[in-house]
Amino acid sequence: MNLPLPPVLVVDDEKNMRRSLETVLSDEGYSARLVESAEEAMECLAREEFFMVITDARLGGMSGYDLLKKLHGQKPDLPVLMLTAYATTKLGVEAIKAGAVDYLSKPFAPEELLHAVARCAERYRLLRENAALRSRADQAFSIEQIVGESARMRELRKLIQTVAQTDARVLILGESGTGKELVAGALHALSQRKDQNYVRINCAAIPETLLESELFGHERGAFTGAVRQKSGRVEEANGGTIFLDEIADMSKPLQAKLLRFLEDGSFTRVGGTQELRVNVRLLAATNRDIAAAIKEGQFREDLYHRLNVVQMNLPPLREREEDVVVLATHFLKLFQTSMNKNVRAISRAARQKLLAHHWPGNIRELRNAIERALILEKTGELQPSSLPDFQVEARLQRGQALQVSPDESLIDALARIERELITEALDQSNASLSRAAERLRVTRHALRYRMQRLNMVSDTAPLE
Numbered sequence: 001m002n003l004p005l006p007p008v009l010v011v012d013d014e015k016n017m018r019r020s021l022e023t024v025l026s027d028e029g030y031s032a033r034l035v036e037s038a039e040e041a042m043e044c045l046a047r048e049e050f051f052m053v054i055t056d057a058r059l060g061g062m063s064g065y066d067l068l069k070k071l072h073g074q075k076p077d078l079p080v081l082m083l084t085a086y087a088t089t090k091l092g093v094e095a096i097k098a099g100a101v102d103y104l105s106k107p108f109a110p111e112e113l114l115h116a117v118a119r120c121a122e123r124y125r126l127l128r129e130n131a132a133l134r135s136r137a138d139q140a141f142s143i144e145q146i147v148g149e150s151a152r153m154r155e156l157r158k159l160i161q162t163v164a165q166t167d168a169r170v171l172i173l174g175e176s177g178t179g180k181e182l183v184a185g186a187l188h189a190l191s192q193r194k195d196q197n198y199v200r201i202n203c204a205a206i207p208e209t210l211l212e213s214e215l216f217g218h219e220r221g222a223f224t225g226a227v228r229q230k231s232g233r234v235e236e237a238n239g240g241t242i243f244l245d246e247i248a249d250m251s252k253p254l255q256a257k258l259l260r261f262l263e264d265g266s267f268t269r270v271g272g273t274q275e276l277r278v279n280v281r282l283l284a285a286t287n288r289d290i291a292a293a294i295k296e297g298q299f300r301e302d303l304y305h306r307l308n309v310v311q312m313n314l315p316p317l318r319e320r321e322e323d324v325v326v327l328a329t330h331f332l333k334l335f336q337t338s339m340n341k342n343v344r345a346i347s348r349a350a351r352q353k354l355l356a357h358h359w360p361g362n363i364r365e366l367r368n369a370i371e372r373a374l375i376l377e378k379t380g381e382l383q384p385s386s387l388p389d390f391q392v393e394a395r396l397q398r399g400q401a402l403q404v405s406p407d408e409s410l411i412d413a414l415a416r417i418e419r420e421l422i423t424e425a426l427d428q429s430n431a432s433l434s435r436a437a438e439r440l441r442v443t444r445h446a447l448r449y450r451m452q453r454l455n456m457v458s459d460t461a462p463l464e
Contacts, residue, residue, distance in 0.1 A: 011055035038062035057084035072099035141185025164190035172285035174314030177364030196240030204246035222271025248286040331370040356423030
């Protein structure tokens with residue numbers, strides 16, 4: 001991973017010396033920022049990032065030794081190379097004890113300087129790479145985690161594989177629990193930026209007053225409690241990907257700043273005046289109706305168009321019923337290993353109960369249901385008694401007006417409602433087909449026929 005280097009900060013009160021150092025450094029591909037005093041250096045260090053400091057020992061005003069001591073206390077990871085025309089063993093020892101990485105006597109050979117700079121550059125890269133590895137240590141995103149055999153899920157996986165290879169912005173839409181974060185993670189994992197940082201921010205989880213600082217960073221004294229300069233998450237993601245979840249919850253003023261950032265990657269830290277720039281790929285997601293949010297004036301239409309280069313709509317679980325058992329089996333295998341449980345399969349009756357549920361919490365709800373069931377299950381097959389009774393979810397659903405989603409036909413909606421009514425009757429009748437038929441005021445044979453038509457029971461297996 002070849003990370004770009006920030007500049008070297010050169011501090012020397014002799015103009016010719018500053019220019020000479022700049023020439024030596026630029027010839028080797030390093031950029032340099034030149035200042036003539038320690039006070040000016042401190043101002044630069046508060047605004048910008050440098051991978052090392054080269055300072056003369058004797059300066060007008062604050063000395064190089066005083067600067068070294070201040071930096072060792074405020075920025076202990078920042079290497080400082082000390083230069084002096086009055087070298088003594090005592091001063092050299094003092095400089096090293098104060099935290100200098102090296103000490104060179106003027107005049108010195110350019111090779112000596114470049115050797116010290118190269119060591120600091122390599123150290124900087126290693127620290128950044130280690131930080132990147134730590135940030136990815138808990139990530140195991142892959143397209144294989146997006147489980148499902150329905151036509152819509154197969155199409156989604158193909159779209160992810162195609163779009164991931166580009167730097168196009170992606171807007172991911174879907175209800176809570178449909179897997180938006182998995183899609184964003186897969187887009188990064190399959191991209192050319194996969195070896196760089198992947199930074200995630202939940203815009204709804206951070207207070208509005210702190211979100212701008214979290215995103216773009218702040219300068220020292222920008223607000224109460226800002227005791228030091230802080231880099232933002234966009235800087236952390238430089239070269240990689242940033243994922244903004246629940247972006248529709250972002251305030252309108254911050255939306256305007258994000259819009260500017262999307263134009264060319266430029267931004268200003270809170271309380272700062274210097275324009276900074278990064279190279280990141282931005283992914284965004286929301287579970288809200290984005291069109292309604294725009295109409296209500298809660299979300300900027302121009303920001304929507306900036307984000308909506310590629311749109312991915314994740315279907316709710318109730319619209320991909322053929323994936324319910326597939327996902328349940330996937331979670332069963334997942335938790336079976338971690339819990340060391342010998343539950344080999346999901347029983348037919350448990351599958352019926354899973355298929356009949358509306359799943360308002362989508363895949364997240366299904367995952368939790370299987371985890372709970374596996375904890376309680378004592379047999380070799382997952383039984384319906386180990387699954388939640390879904391009474392709270394059913395009451396919530398009954399309290400809502402009947403709705404047909406845009407992708408659901410009338411026939412599919414009626415089948416879903418019929419399945420839910422049958423499941424509720426079976427739950428209230430302890431899975432007795434005869435008592436459930438009585439509740440629904442149909443014959444046992446008619447109820448069984450309807451369940452077979454709705455794929456709630458096999459044609460050969462008996463049902464009590």
